[in-house]
Amino acid sequence: MLRIVAVMLSGIAAGVLLRHRSMRFLSKLIMVLVWALLFLIGVEVGSDPRVIRHIHDLGLEALLLTVGGLTGSMLAAWLLWQSISRKRPCDEE
């Protein structure tokens, strides 16, 4: 686990050093890696009968978690919005 975070941090360091080079190919590379990894996950899921049998339950769980997370984050954003809009008149805008 720590190794993966370390890999990312060294990537950030490399990115800072490479700041003036064109990095256009990078987003394509990331996309291809993501596709490959999701394909691999799919293979694992497909060959795991337990997951396949429960795919409906898993989808429902996912939906519940999404709705919960979305509602929570939007309420938090609303709180910040309220506290900022109330002080709008003295804003520099």
Place this chain on the structure above:
Amino acid sequence: MKNSLIIILFFAAGIASGLSGLIPSGVLGDGASRIALCALMFCVGISIGSDSTVLGNLRRLDPRLLLLPLMTITGTLAGSAIVSINLPGRSVTDCLAVGSGFGYYSLSSIFINEYKGTELGTVALLANIMREIITLLGAPLMVRWFGKLAPISAGGATSMDTTLPIIVRCSGEEYVILSIVHGFAVDFSVPFLVTLFCNL
């Protein structure tokens, strides 16, 4: 939207070849996905490090708005924790790990798959794709019900790329920079929070 569809297609193609036994899961095994994951994390790091626009834009924002990523993270985690009470089969940390994908479905599901197995990995993939799709479809209502910051929060880590156009259309031009900075900050927190909750 197109990107999520492609992702789902690859995932579905993987499932199909797993089901048909075309590619036995042992052949590719842990090694291949671990190496690909490390390569991915390195590339993500480079793209974060080489992006010089974010720091410059930070200074032009109302400092109070910088709290928004924090609101998004705490709100999402609180919501996920509440849902976990109603999911008897899942522990709170499992649900928090899924929630801390913040819409960054590729990375979070890959991580969770690695640490917690395919079942929770699948939940994470579906949940975070749903988050993006719901934000894309529901942004106008979110602005009406919860104010102009709501679609940015809802977008989570995607507020800097895939959901940015719809956020700009619904909340207004003046929220472009906030939306990018927010996405960047939330994005950055994903690998840390997901690994944290997977290891608790």
